[in-house]
Amino acid sequence: MLLNRNFLTGILLIFLxxxxxxxxxxxxxxxxxxxxxxLTAESRRVEVHVQSHELHxxxxxxxxxxxxxxxxxxxxxxxxxxxxxxVVWEGTFNPVLLDSIYKLQNITVAATVFAVGKxxxxxxxFLETAEQHFFVGFRVHMYVFTDQxxxxxxxxxxxxxxxxxxxxxxxxxxxxxxxxxxxxxxxxIEEKLRNNIDYIFCLDVDSKFHGRWGTESLGGxxxxxxxxxxxxxxxxxxxxxxxxxxxxxxxxxxxxxYCGGAFGGMLQEVHQLAxxxxxxxxxxxxxxxxxxxxxxxxxxxxxxxxxxxxxxxPEYLWQDFKARxxxxxxxxxxxxxxxxxxxxxxxx
Ligand code: UD2
Numbered sequence: 001m002l003l004n005r006n007f008l009t010g011i012l013l014i015f016l017x018x019x020x021x022x023x024x025x026x027x028x029x030x031x032x033x034x035x036x037x038x039l040t041a042e043s044r045r046v047e048v049h050v051q052s053h054e055l056h057x058x059x060x061x062x063x064x065x066x067x068x069x070x071x072x073x074x075x076x077x078x079x080x081x082x083x084x085x086x087v088v089w090e091g092t093f094n095p096v097l098l099d100s101i102y103k104l105q106n107i108t109v110a111a112t113v114f115a116v117g118k119x120x121x122x123x124x125x126f127l128e129t130a131e132q133h134f135f136v137g138f139r140v141h142m143y144v145f146t147d148q149x150x151x152x153x154x155x156x157x158x159x160x161x162x163x164x165x166x167x168x169x170x171x172x173x174x175x176x177x178x179x180x181x182x183x184x185x186x187x188x189i190e191e192k193l194r195n196n197i198d199y200i201f202c203l204d205v206d207s208k209f210h211g212r213w214g215t216e217s218l219g220g221x222x223x224x225x226x227x228x229x230x231x232x233x234x235x236x237x238x239x240x241x242x243x244x245x246x247x248x249x250x251x252x253x254x255x256x257x258y259c260g261g262a263f264g265g266m267l268q269e270v271h272q273l274a275x276x277x278x279x280x281x282x283x284x285x286x287x288x289x290x291x292x293x294x295x296x297x298x299x300x301x302x303x304x305x306x307x308x309x310x311x312x313x314p315e316y317l318w319q320d321f322k323a324r325x326x327x328x329x330x331x332x333x334x335x336x337x338x339x340x341x342x343x344x345x346x347x348x
Contacts, residue, residue, distance in 0.1 A: 057101045065097045077327050081255065081311055087225075088216050089313045090329040098215040099137065107218075108139040110193060110200040112185055115146045116177045117170060118343040122205045122336065124153040131157060133209035133332065141197065145184055174344040178260070179294040182278040189271040201264030202274075204335060207317070211332040219310035221269040223303045226259040227314040227322060240297040245289050246280035247297035249304060258303050260296030261335065262317045265309070276302055 073079070074091045081087060111134065115123045123144065134140065142163040144152055147170040157163065168184060171177045185202055193200065199218055229237055237257040240247035264270060277298035284291060291297035318324070318334040341347055 058104055059097065060100050060104060063097065063100050065094055068094070077313070081307070083307045085307065085309055085311055087311045087313055088316070089327075090315060093216040095212065095214060095216065102138070102215040102218065105198075106139075107198040108141060108196065109135050109218075110141045110143060110197045112143045112145065112181075112188065112200065112202045113205045114168070114177065114181055114184075115144060115148075115152075115205045116168060117147065117345050119205050120146060120148050120151045121343075122207070123151075124155070125208050125336070126203075126205050127153065127155040127163070129209035131155060131161070133211060134213050136212075136214070138215070143188060145181075171345065173346050175290065175294050177345075178296075179281055179290075182274045182281065182295050182298070186271060186274040186278055189267055189274070193267060197267055199264065200267055200270050201262065202270070203333075204261035204317075206338055207261065207333055207335045209333050211315075211330045213316065213332045217264070217310070217312055217316065219308075220266050221273065221303075221306060221308045222263060222265040222310050222312060223256075223258040223299075223308040224262040224312040224316045225314050226257045227318050229257040230314055231325075232257075237300075238292055238297075239300055240291040240293070242289065244287065245284050245291050245297070247284070247291040247301040249301055254300065254304050255307075256311070258296075258300055258308075259317050260293065260299055262312070262333065263299060273299070273302055273306070 074089055077087070077089050079087050079089060079092050086092065111130070113123075113126060123146075127142065127144075130140075130142065136158075138160070140161045142161070143166060144163060145166045145168045146152060147168055149165045149167050152163075152165050155163070166184075166188070168180075171180070181202065185200075189200070201217075201222070234254050234257075235251050237249075237254060239249040239254055239257070241251070242248060243250075263273070265273075277295050280298050280301070281291070281295060313328075315328055315330055315332050318328065318331045320334050320337050324331060
């Protein structure tokens with residue numbers, strides 16, 4: 001009987017112990033799971049912060065716009081690269097939808113333009129037409145680099161747009177002016193733009209806007225197809241062909257020929273591009289080599305390895321002296337006809 005009572009007490013004690021163990025386990029499990037949930041939410045927050053533009057797009061609820069189709073659309077041009085980046089042509093995007101999406105993100109877009117020496121004469125048309133076509137309705141900050149700050153024309157700008165003039169030295173060689181842009185863009189991003197700009201475009205000044213250039217052009221790393229070579233075999237592209245240069249691309253290599261006169265994307269992407277092109281350009285210079293098309297050659301080399309996340313068709317940089325090809329339904333931005341000998345500081 002005594003044995004029995006002891007046995008029963010023992011069983012009871014074991015149950016009590018198991019109960020206590022279960023409870024403490026339950027408590028710690030709940031604790032861990034709350035902690036994990038917080039961690040997951042935290043990491044999701046960080047991810048959203050870092051890649052908010054790369055995850056998915058958020059459209060305003062009940063927005064009305066044309067029905068999209070996946071069986072009819074442009075069939076005269078290629079609208080996606082082999083690495084599945086969109087190629088932006090008129091008719092491939094809905095501006096109403098895209099503008100509404102980016103309005104929700106409250107973005108700021110910067111643009112850089114260089115006007116050194118006689119190139120200040122191009123500023124007025126560039127800035128006035130940008131006001132009419134470049135990211136209209138969005139916050140835009142233009143940065144004008146010039147050796148003649150007093151000659152920068154006063155342009156009437158919309159309330160959400162502003163212009164900053166940044167002095168730079170003159171130069172006796174146009175090649176140096178063109179190529180040094182990478183260094184100055186890198187420094188601008190490091191010293192002035194961090195934290196207050198989302199996207200940046202770097203544009204040639206001897207050009208004018210003729211049509212919409214807006215949110216359809218946004219993305220991580222943005223390259224523009226050069227209007228002069230897009231129908232050619234790549235062996236004819238004017239890449240740097242000397243293996244000694246860091247811009248070297250061999251025959252049979254490369255995707256497209258991109259122009260140096262327009263490129264852009266998210267701030268950190270353009271910073272990486274500018275820094276790399278500048279470093280490679282300077283390292284080449286130390287060895288006495290200048291790539292065939294200066295920073296444009298280095299940009300082409302960079303974009304070959306670092307595939308652009310969106311490619312803008314030649315609508316985004318045409319040349320006024322060229323007749324419009326039938327696949328180009330709209331010219332948005334175009335280089336003006338110029339007399340190189342009359343406007344450059346050197347002729348060779
Ligand atoms: C092409 C590129 C250009 C650049 C260059 C090679 C296009 C449309 N243009 O143009 O971006 O890659 O080849 O170096 O893709 N600049 C001055 N003052 C000068 C000379 C140049 O401010 O005296 C600036 C200005 O912003 C100009 C830019 O540098 O737009 C490019 O120079 P360019 O237009 O003379 O070069 P270009 O026509 O050979």
